[in-house]
Amino acid sequence: MKLFAIRGGIHPDYRKELASDQAITALPMPDSLQILLHQHIGAPARLMVAPGERVLKGQMIAQGQGPVSAPTHAPTSGVIESVSEVTAPHASGLPLTAVVLTPDGLEEWATLPDPIADALTVAPQQIWDRVAQAGIVGLGGAAFPSVIKLHLGVQRKLEMLVLNGAECEPYLCCDDRVMREQAAEVVDGARIMAHALGVSRVIVGIEENKPEALEAMTQAAADFPDVTIQPVPVQYPMGSERHLVQALTGRETPANKLTADIGAVVHNVATAQAVHQAVRHGRPLIDRVVTVSGRAVRQPRNIRTPIGAPVSTLIDFCGGLVGVPARLVLGGPMMGQPLPNLEVPVIKGTSGILALDAEETGDAAPGPCIRCGTCVSICPCGLVPLEMAAFIRTDDLKGAANLGVTECLSCGSCSWACPSHIPLVQYFNYAKGMLKTKERERAKSEHTKAQTEAHRARLEKAAAAKLAAQAAKAAPGGAKSAPIARQPRADETAEA
Amino acid sequence: MIETANTSAPYTHSAASVQKTMTTVILALVPATAFNLYLFGWPAVFLFGVTVLACVGMEALALTIGGRRLLPTLGDGSAVLTGWLLAMTLPPWAPWWTGVLGAVFAILLGKHVFGGLGQNLFNPAMVARVGLLVSFPVALTSWVGPHPLFWTGTPGFQDALNITFGGQIPDGFSAATALGFVKTELSRGIPVSQSMGHLPDLMDMGLGLRAGSLGETSLVLILAGGLFLMWKKVITWHIPTAMLGTLFVVATLGHLGNPERFADGTFHLMSGAAFLGAFFIATDYVTSPVSKSGQIVFGCGVGLLTWVIRSFAGYPEGVAFAILLMNSLTPIIDQYTRPRRFGRTRRGEPLAPQGEK
Numbered sequence: 001m002k003l004f005a006i007r008g009g010i011h012p013d014y015r016k017e018l019a020s021d022q023a024i025t026a027l028p029m030p031d032s033l034q035i036l037l038h039q040h041i042g043a044p045a046r047l048m049v050a051p052g053e054r055v056l057k058g059q060m061i062a063q064g065q066g067p068v069s070a071p072t073h074a075p076t077s078g079v080i081e082s083v084s085e086v087t088a089p090h091a092s093g094l095p096l097t098a099v100v101l102t103p104d105g106l107e108e109w110a111t112l113p114d115p116i117a118d119a120l121t122v123a124p125q126q127i128w129d130r131v132a133q134a135g136i137v138g139l140g141g142a143a144f145p146s147v148i149k150l151h152l153g154v155q156r157k158l159e160m161l162v163l164n165g166a167e168c169e170p171y172l173c174c175d176d177r178v179m180r181e182q183a184a185e186v187v188d189g190a191r192i193m194a195h196a197l198g199v200s201r202v203i204v205g206i207e208e209n210k211p212e213a214l215e216a217m218t219q220a221a222a223d224f225p226d227v228t229i230q231p232v233p234v235q236y237p238m239g240s241e242r243h244l245v246q247a248l249t250g251r252e253t254p255a256n257k258l259t260a261d262i263g264a265v266v267h268n269v270a271t272a273q274a275v276h277q278a279v280r281h282g283r284p285l286i287d288r289v290v291t292v293s294g295r296a297v298r299q300p301r302n303i304r305t306p307i308g309a310p311v312s313t314l315i316d317f318c319g320g321l322v323g324v325p326a327r328l329v330l331g332g333p334m335m336g337q338p339l340p341n342l343e344v345p346v347i348k349g350t351s352g353i354l355a356l357d358a359e360e361t362g363d364a365a366p367g368p369c370i371r372c373g374t375c376v377s378i379c380p381c382g383l384v385p386l387e388m389a390a391f392i393r394t395d396d397l398k399g400a401a402n403l404g405v406t407e408c409l410s411c412g413s414c415s416w417a418c419p420s421h422i423p424l425v426q427y428f429n430y431a432k433g434m435l436k437t438k439e440r441e442r443a444k445s446e447h448t449k450a451q452t453e454a455h456r457a458r459l460e461k462a463a464a465a466k467l468a469a470q471a472a473k474a475a476p477g478g479a480k481s482a483p484i485a486r487q488p489r490a491d492e493t494a495e496a
Numbered sequence: 497m498i499e500t501a502n503t504s505a506p507y508t509h510s511a512a513s514v515q516k517t518m519t520t521v522i523l524a525l526v527p528a529t530a531f532n533l534y535l536f537g538w539p540a541v542f543l544f545g546v547t548v549l550a551c552v553g554m555e556a557l558a559l560t561i562g563g564r565r566l567l568p569t570l571g572d573g574s575a576v577l578t579g580w581l582l583a584m585t586l587p588p589w590a591p592w593w594t595g596v597l598g599a600v601f602a603i604l605l606g607k608h609v610f611g612g613l614g615q616n617l618f619n620p621a622m623v624a625r626v627g628l629l630v631s632f633p634v635a636l637t638s639w640v641g642p643h644p645l646f647w648t649g650t651p652g653f654q655d656a657l658n659i660t661f662g663g664q665i666p667d668g669f670s671a672a673t674a675l676g677f678v679k680t681e682l683s684r685g686i687p688v689s690q691s692m693g694h695l696p697d698l699m700d701m702g703l704g705l706r707a708g709s710l711g712e713t714s715l716v717l718i719l720a721g722g723l724f725l726m727w728k729k730v731i732t733w734h735i736p737t738a739m740l741g742t743l744f745v746v747a748t749l750g751h752l753g754n755p756e757r758f759a760d761g762t763f764h765l766m767s768g769a770a771f772l773g774a775f776f777i778a779t780d781y782v783t784s785p786v787s788k789s790g791q792i793v794f795g796c797g798v799g800l801l802t803w804v805i806r807s808f809a810g811y812p813e814g815v816a817f818a819i820l821l822m823n824s825l826t827p828i829i830d831q832y833t834r835p836r837r838f839g840r841t842r843r844g845e846p847l848a849p850q851g852e853k
Contacts, residue, residue: 007838012508091502170508242838254847255839261849333508354507362509367568368614370514373786382835386786404837412506419512420614426504 001203001230004250006243008378009235010413012170012334014209015360019293019300020173024181026304027317029105033308034086034098035061035072039347040137041144042068049099053080056110058284061099064132070145070348071135074101075286075306077108089311089330089347093340101308112282119192119279124150127196127279134278135285135348140164140175140239140268141331143349146275149267152260153198159263161194162248163272165206165213166232166239169332172352174289175269177302179206179213182273183220187227189272192279194226197265202227204269205244209234236334237380237411241266255407290346292318296325296355305346311353312342325355326363333360334412367420375414375424381407385414385424392427397434405431514613517781518573520730524721525580525711525776531704532711535642536588538656540710544583546660547595551579554603562608574613578602581621581777584711585769585816586628589640591663594632598624618823619783622816629816639707641671671707674767678759679812687756692763701766712772722775734788736774738795739802740765746803758807770802773815783823790826790833797822 038044045062055061055074062072081102085095116122116130132147152158163186167175179186190202204221206214208231221227232238232247242253244266251262259266270289277283286307293300298319305314311330315321328339331352339353346353375385383404391399405428414424533540555575559566569575582598605627606620607613629636643650651659651666659665672680674695681691696706704714712718725731748761764770769777778784778798785794798818805814836842 007835010510012510091504252847253839254849255837256846257839257849327507329505329507331505334506336505336507338502338505338507356507361507362511364509364513365568367514367572368612370517370574370614370781371784371786372517372781373791374512376786376835377788379835381838382840383837384786384834387830387834403834407837407839410504412504415504416506416508417510417512419514419517421509421513423503425506429504 001228001248002250003230003232004247006235006238006247006380007382008380008413009237009243010378010417011234012236012416014170014234015293016171016173016176016209018171018295019291019302020176020210022177022301024177024289024302024304027306027309027314029076029103029306030309030313031102032081032310033075033078033101033103033306034310034345035075035101035308036086036088036096036098036345036347037062037072038096039072039143039307039349040070041142042066042070044097045069045072047083047097047099049080051080051082054078054104055080055101056108058112058286059110060133060135060284061101064135064145068145068148070137071133071284072099072307073135073284073286074110075308076101076103077106078103087340087344089337089339089344089350091337091340098308098345112284115282116279120195124153124196124198127192127275130278131196131275133284134274136271136274136278137285137348138268139270139274139288139348139351141335141349141351143347146267146271149260149265150193150196152258152265153196156260157263158197158199158260158265160199160201160203160249160265161190161197162241162245162259162264162266163190163202163204163269164239164241164244164266165204165210165217165269166244167210168207168234168236168239169334169336169352170236171293171354172291172332173293174291174302174351176210176213177291178270178273178289179210180216183213183216185273185276186269187217187220187224187272188280189274189276190227190267190269191224192275193267193272199265200226203248204229205232205238205248206230207232207234207238236413237409240380240409240411243380285348288346288348288350290314290350291352292354293352294325294329294354294356295360296322296357298322305350307348308345310343310345311339314346314353315342315355321355323357326358326361327354327356329354329356334416335410364421366422369418369420369422372419374417374419378413378417380411380413381409383408385428388431389422389424389427392431397431397438400428400431401435406435408432514572514574517730518577520728521725521776522573522577522580524724524728524730525584526721528704528714528717528721528772529580529584529711531714531717532584532588534645535704535713536640536710537643537645537650538653539651539659540588542656542660543586543588543590543592543595544580544710546592547583547586547598548576548579550596550599551575551582551603554599555608558604558608558612562612564612569613572613575603578607578620581711582624584772585621585625585709585777587636587639588710589638589659589665589669590635592660594628594635598628600624601627614782616782617826618820619777619780622777622819622823625816626820629811637676638665639671639673639676640665640669641707642705643669673707673812674701674763675806675812678763679806682757688759689755692759695763698762698766708767709769709772712769715766715771718771718775722771725775725779731775731779732788732791734791735779735784735795735798738792739774739778739799740770742796742799743770743803744799746800750803750807764803764806768806768813769815773798773802773819777815778819778822783819783826785826785829785833787830787833787835789835790829793829793833794822794826797825 043066602620602624606623744761747764750758751760801818
């Protein structure tokens, strides 16, 4: 298959070898799980259980609400200890509501829905319902409810499902391991998703630095001519869906559009495995593979982790930390979040937990920009990072917006490459946040203004109606008191 | 203590640093500089040392006045590099004060007045070179031919001190540059075709056995340094190729049109500061455009202006002026040569829905 070039990008030290040879092992069940009600993009799930209640493994404990949401299930059987606030696995470190579950060690399953045997021929609605009920969200990290992305074929003419096995973030190898160890499930899940989307073609893009995964997936797909396993060049950020689709098809997603608008829907490989589990076995999404890596981790591992396990239990399972890490990261080192502390729980979108030493982070004090132009050459979105940063530094957000700061992926290539260590992505995230806030404020004040106008119009209308009514009443009273406009108001004052 | 400050990812970084970049450029300059210091002897060594030291001193002075910390900035090597490049563009036996005054022009007026590293519009070394040339035309155009160290007839250490610090070039040493010679002869009515016969042959021009600025004569070693920088990915081919290519093409066309009046393309390429300018001065990050297409426009402009100044203006050499003129256009070039944004046309409109370009 012919591949197409994507613009820019970088080749960081991947350091995947730290964990890539570690087979997936299951985390021993922690003493307590903290299952967040809001671990996906969209509205938080609504609580369905109460403290003291016993729940079974796979039982829904919170249901999705609103058009964009996802339910959550108990990862094991046990008792709901409490519903309380825990620190969010997010840079903000804000408190979020979590169901605290004390496992009873019995692993007693709830009654699961029946497997859908003829999954490749049933009405797509059945697959959509099952994926929605299973609480499946994008496992690549964004945690967007998957069912919404399986609906995209309803209003658009789709051609293919692109399965994202690029895994371009350094260190991470959870997708690599899933493809190596559960290739058949991934391929089956992908074919089910393709059916739900109404497309007959699946392309799995896998970066060339994962030969074992490519081999395993090629074998698993050997019997299915509709599934193509395609090696793609090692070039960060190949895993960005727009860039992966461009590399595979040569089509460039227009600004403000989705890849679905040019015929391709992108899902992550681990999501496909979760779909297989939900459709073929009725199992909801209650665990995921997390790569725990970095040189400050004694024994890096790939761990199948129940959702809600505290990060500290994964670190302990890896033999603890070596010395004091310079940085703890949730996700990959290029786009991950700083870890607020070790007690935050794993959520559905947690792909990695990294403990990095000072040499790995390569931190240094920022210096002045020397206009070397590296950020311009490598920006995969064709932006001009140094110029946008100059605007943002003087708080000229409009100037930065004109240069396209809102189209920045925050992939981190520019910050990574900057010889002066300027935290460019920090600037852009700040600008994007401020622009969004301003936009919200503008929308809000416009709404308020419209409401006020409407209110005033109503009052005026009521006053006019009253006037008219009084005028009508006064009119039969005779021609002596000619109804001039001022008179009724005098009456009003008198009444008051 | 674990770093938990909320700075955005990435939490890993390339090995690149400003200091590394500057050091690589200096390393690339070493062969050409060492050869020319040998070729022009002790006076060149003294002038080189004075100029570099003066630039570092001026940088320290400016940082102190500005209340900034000395070490991080002095340590990045940018002042050393500016001094180094400035020295390479001075006549090798020029008096010591040209280096010191040049440092004032370069570091104080060319760089720190604008706000220091990364803020200057004009290349500091070229600001100094041109500032000195227009203020002290005699000192800045007193050339000597090759007088290698330790050869008979070459000034010894003591004589060299007198030349650099006493300000007197002894009789019988002065020589003209090729560009200067051709220009002078032309003004006396002697056509280019005739004066070219009295110049060093191509081999000597290429190796650097000719009169010229302190570091500009050895094309072979400058080219080697330039290729080294490209291999190290410090510079790309865009500016040097565009500049030298344009210079060669317009000079060749001029020569074909009127061989008596205009020297040929090869002569223009091989004389003066064309090579040094193309690989080491026009490629200065701070003062050249950031996008590749902008760099090509910039390089072409420098090449064209160099030829125009050499051929029509009063000065025999035009590289420094050409670079400064194009420096002033850099912000505008940057504005018009931004890359095409992903998902948009060149004009910034979203692409047509089918994803066709």
